[in-house]
Amino acid sequence: MIDGQVRLKQELIRFQSIIALLLMVVAMSFLSDNFLTTANGWNILRQISVNLCLSIGMTLVILTGGIDLSVGAVLAISGAFAAGLLKNGIAFSEADLLIQFSVSGAILAGLLMGLFLGWFNGLMITRFRIPPFVATLGMFSIARGLTMLWTKGFPITGLGETFAIIGTGNYLGIPMPVWISAALVTVFVVVTRKTRFGRYVYALGGSERASLLSGLNVDRIKVAVYTICGGLSAVGGLIVTSRLDSAQPNAGLGYELDSIAAVVIGGTSLSGGRGSILGTLLGCLIIGVLNNGLILLDVSPFWQQVVKGLVILTAVAIDKMSKKLQ
Amino acid sequence: MSTVDTPRTILEAQAVSKSFPGVQALDNVDFRIYEGQLNALVGENGAGKSTLMNILSGVFPPDSGRILLRGNEVVFNRPKEAQEAGISVIFQELNLLPNLSVAENIFLGREPLTRLGLIDYAQMEERSRSLLERLKCPVNPRSLVSNLRIGQQQIVEIAKALSFDSKVIIMDEPTSAISESETSVLFDLIDSLKREGVAIVYITHKLEELERIGDWLTVLRDGCRVGSGRQTNYDRDSIVKMMIGRKMNQDLSAESKHRIITGEGLFKAENISVEQVNRPGHYLVENVSLSVDRGEVLGIFGLVGAGRTALLETLFGLRNESSRGDTFLEGRRVNINSPGEAIRAGIAFAPEDRKEEGLILKMTVAENTSLASLKKSERFFLLDSSLERDQVQGFIDRLRIRTPSLSTPVLNLSGGNQQKVILAKWLATSPKLLMLDEPTRGIDVGAKQEIYSLIEELTRAGLAVLLASSELPEIMRLSDRIIVMAEGRKTAEFSREDADTESIMKAALHFQAAV
Numbered sequence: 001m002i003d004g005q006v007r008l009k010q011e012l013i014r015f016q017s018i019i020a021l022l023l024m025v026v027a028m029s030f031l032s033d034n035f036l037t038t039a040n041g042w043n044i045l046r047q048i049s050v051n052l053c054l055s056i057g058m059t060l061v062i063l064t065g066g067i068d069l070s071v072g073a074v075l076a077i078s079g080a081f082a083a084g085l086l087k088n089g090i091a092f093s094e095a096d097l098l099i100q101f102s103v104s105g106a107i108l109a110g111l112l113m114g115l116f117l118g119w120f121n122g123l124m125i126t127r128f129r130i131p132p133f134v135a136t137l138g139m140f141s142i143a144r145g146l147t148m149l150w151t152k153g154f155p156i157t158g159l160g161e162t163f164a165i166i167g168t169g170n171y172l173g174i175p176m177p178v179w180i181s182a183a184l185v186t187v188f189v190v191v192t193r194k195t196r197f198g199r200y201v202y203a204l205g206g207s208e209r210a211s212l213l214s215g216l217n218v219d220r221i222k223v224a225v226y227t228i229c230g231g232l233s234a235v236g237g238l239i240v241t242s243r244l245d246s247a248q249p250n251a252g253l254g255y256e257l258d259s260i261a262a263v264v265i266g267g268t269s270l271s272g273g274r275g276s277i278l279g280t281l282l283g284c285l286i287i288g289v290l291n292n293g294l295i296l297l298d299v300s301p302f303w304q305q306v307v308k309g310l311v312i313l314t315a316v317a318i319d320k321m322s323k324k325l326q
Numbered sequence: 327m328s329t330v331d332t333p334r335t336i337l338e339a340q341a342v343s344k345s346f347p348g349v350q351a352l353d354n355v356d357f358r359i360y361e362g363q364l365n366a367l368v369g370e371n372g373a374g375k376s377t378l379m380n381i382l383s384g385v386f387p388p389d390s391g392r393i394l395l396r397g398n399e400v401v402f403n404r405p406k407e408a409q410e411a412g413i414s415v416i417f418q419e420l421n422l423l424p425n426l427s428v429a430e431n432i433f434l435g436r437e438p439l440t441r442l443g444l445i446d447y448a449q450m451e452e453r454s455r456s457l458l459e460r461l462k463c464p465v466n467p468r469s470l471v472s473n474l475r476i477g478q479q480q481i482v483e484i485a486k487a488l489s490f491d492s493k494v495i496i497m498d499e500p501t502s503a504i505s506e507s508e509t510s511v512l513f514d515l516i517d518s519l520k521r522e523g524v525a526i527v528y529i530t531h532k533l534e535e536l537e538r539i540g541d542w543l544t545v546l547r548d549g550c551r552v553g554s555g556r557q558t559n560y561d562r563d564s565i566v567k568m569m570i571g572r573k574m575n576q577d578l579s580a581e582s583k584h585r586i587i588t589g590e591g592l593f594k595a596e597n598i599s600v601e602q603v604n605r606p607g608h609y610l611v612e613n614v615s616l617s618v619d620r621g622e623v624l625g626i627f628g629l630v631g632a633g634r635t636a637l638l639e640t641l642f643g644l645r646n647e648s649s650r651g652d653t654f655l656e657g658r659r660v661n662i663n664s665p666g667e668a669i670r671a672g673i674a675f676a677p678e679d680r681k682e683e684g685l686i687l688k689m690t691v692a693e694n695t696s697l698a699s700l701k702k703s704e705r706f707f708l709l710d711s712s713l714e715r716d717q718v719q720g721f722i723d724r725l726r727i728r729t730p731s732l733s734t735p736v737l738n739l740s741g742g743n744q745q746k747v748i749l750a751k752w753l754a755t756s757p758k759l760l761m762l763d764e765p766t767r768g769i770d771v772g773a774k775q776e777i778y779s780l781i782e783e784l785t786r787a788g789l790a791v792l793l794a795s796s797e798l799p800e801i802m803r804l805s806d807r808i809i810v811m812a813e814g815r816k817t818a819e820f821s822r823e824d825a826d827t828e829s830i831m832k833a834a835l836h837f838q839a840a841v
Contacts, residue, residue, distance in 0.1 A: 194708045196700045203697055206686035213683050214698040214751065215669040273688040
């Protein structure tokens with residue numbers, strides 16, 4: 001009898017995120033007529049797509065036992081970099097030379113910017129042994145500053161229709177950002193579960209010393225993880241910029257906290273070695289449904305923040321309890 | 327009242343016993359501590375010295391037996407109670423907070439306060455200064471502990487002990503990490519403490535030190551007291567004999583081994599030296615050379631701190647910055663700069679600390695087993711889980727690992743089975759040389775025997791094994807040849823035929839005479 005109860009509890013805890021999500025969906029459908037509609041469903045998925053990009057990278061980083069505070073700032077500079085190149089190109093006044101960028105060239109440049117800044121994070125963490133918290137805090141400031149310098153503090157707008165497809169286009173009736181984030185989820189589910197690299201990420205988070213002694217190139221894995229995280233932040237930056245048809249100097253402010261929240265709610269352990277991309281997907285959905293629902297219910301945005309905080313605390317508290325039960 | 331012949335007993339353990347799951351750590355042990363004397367406690371690793379020290383200092387109570395302080399029975403429930411009764415311990419790993427000052431460390435947790443309830447630094451520093459003066463240690467009470475040398479930190483620990491008005495100071499291997507000159511300073515200090523009537527309990531492996539400073543000697547072996555009396559009644563030979571007993575000599579020629587010997591060494595290391603990271607010019611390992619053949623077990627014996635682990639880690643490609651020397655595999659010079667390179671060259675290393683270094687406890691049995699050879703489970707860049715399970719299952723069967731399933735967290739396995747998972751992980755890399763560091767530490771007797779027969783089986787199949795251990799019976803049981811290390815140097819080498827426990831132990835204690 002008691003055994004059965006314990007097992008029930010364990011099952012409940014195992015599917016805590018799914019259960020929480022379902023409860024929220026059921027509650028919202030009763031509270032608002034506009035919630036359970038197809039249009040609103042796509043809406044939510046589109047709204048979470050940027051956070052999902054960041055959170056996939058963040059999941060990898062946190063799985064290794066690290067953290068990346070620079071994702072929001074890297075998102076901003078990558079988006080602004082692409083937008084600036086697309087709009088103005090690069091001018092070398094002495095040589096009387098202007099290099100124009102095509103849409104794909106600008107997108108590539110934005111992605112490279114994100115990858116480079118992520119790689120730089122990895123280099124600081126591995127070569128100079130700077131703790132990830134500090135290294136990425138430094139990058140946060142650097143990337144924010146660079147964004148201001150690059151945009152001179154003004155939005156870069158008027159990026160053209162082709163570029164707008166990334167954020168506003170549809171394919172088979174599904175918004176492009178949803179396609180992009182769904183593709184990334186699929187790729188990284190496979191990477192984490194089915195590749196050596198994915199296995200090594202978990203191993204590294206489980207025990208860095210044991211990983212090293214098992215012959216893993218610990219530094220190279222870390223650099224790869226932060227580089228990927230930077231690249232995915234750039235993808236988020238391109239989506240945001242394209243959707244607004246404008247690179248805002250303050251884009252992505254506070255996004256690092258949303259993505260850490262999604263990862264944690266999704267059951268990934270901040271000490272590393274335990275968690276999953278699908279968990280993070282659930283975490284993003286929970287935050288998305290919460291934001292969407294509270295807006296539909298006309299709840300003040302200030303209360304939304306309070307509620308989000310409570311959800312994070314509850315999720316982590318349940319996670320700790322579940323560890324005790326196991 | 328007290329005469330020269332019979333000093334007064336200050337602290338005494340009577341018929342103390344203590345057992346832990348699977349081990350009788352102390353069995354009916356009597357230990358007397360005399361006032362103003364140096365009371366030495368010696369024994370092999372695992373003889374029960376630490377357990378006795380922990381009982382006397384209140385870390386845990388004995389299962390049976392009594393502790394008498396000046397003839398009255400006392401019960402210590404916590405270290406603090408023992409400390410307040412005047413018994414202090416100076417652990418080998420010093421217990422100071424490096425980021426605080428000397429004075430703050432001495433008075434940690436009982437800082438003198440001013441009338442306003444703030445810390446009275448003036449008084450604290452004044453009292454620290456007078457304690458340090460008494461110990462003839464010219465250290466500023468305000469300096470940070472992290473800026474002091476180890477020897478000075480030790481004196482700060484002694485000052486802290488004195489600030490409790492300690493009558494008994496227990497020192498665990500106090501000279502293991504300090505230089506020769508710091509050692510003489512410490513010995514002078516011990517002499518003056520003795521004159522003040524402080525009783526010193528001195529735990530050591532270095533028998534020659536006891537000839538300089540010892541008064542009374544107690545020898546433990548396997549949790550029993552095997553000898554006790556005035557230091558002058560014993561010479562080194564008789565102490566060594568007591569420490570090892572006669573128990574293992576019959577193990578020697580117990581079974582002849584069938585080996586495939588090619589005659590030419592599989593692996594050779596020449597003049598390996600490892601410098602201490604924070605103390606240039608001091609060596610963890612100094613000019614050690616060794617060779618091992620296919621199908622051969624080379625035992626590396628040494629007591630704690632002899633440099634066994636540092637040697638193996640260096641051969642495995644760790645400690646590159648601080649080490650030098652040449653290594654040869656199958657006659658060719660190899661340069662190994664990382665564990666990855668070592669593994670590719672055919673070298674495997676099962677470290678001493680299973681839980682922190684050998685395994686990833688959050689992962690399953692299968693994931694741990696395949697970790698070092700994951701490429702073999704890969705097909706078109708993706709892991710093939712059925713391929714992985716087949717590979718892993720093969721090793722699970724071969725090593726007879728008892729686990730409910732392949733996806734059981736490795737955390738849930740017993741120590742012996744965890745060790746076998748580590749062996750499985752390494753066998754999966756098809757190594758030529760397997761290095762084992764304390765392979766049976768903390769493993770119960772039955773599992774130990776299984777690990778031993780596995781090692782024998784593997785060597786019969788042609789694997790070369792380097793076995794580092796501080797357990798002499800283990801070394802004697804498995805090794806074809808034995809090298810002995812002490813203080814980072816190789817002090818002796820024996821073939822299986824000439825090895826006897828007494829000369830090995832003497833070499834490990836680093837006597838010049840006998841070997």
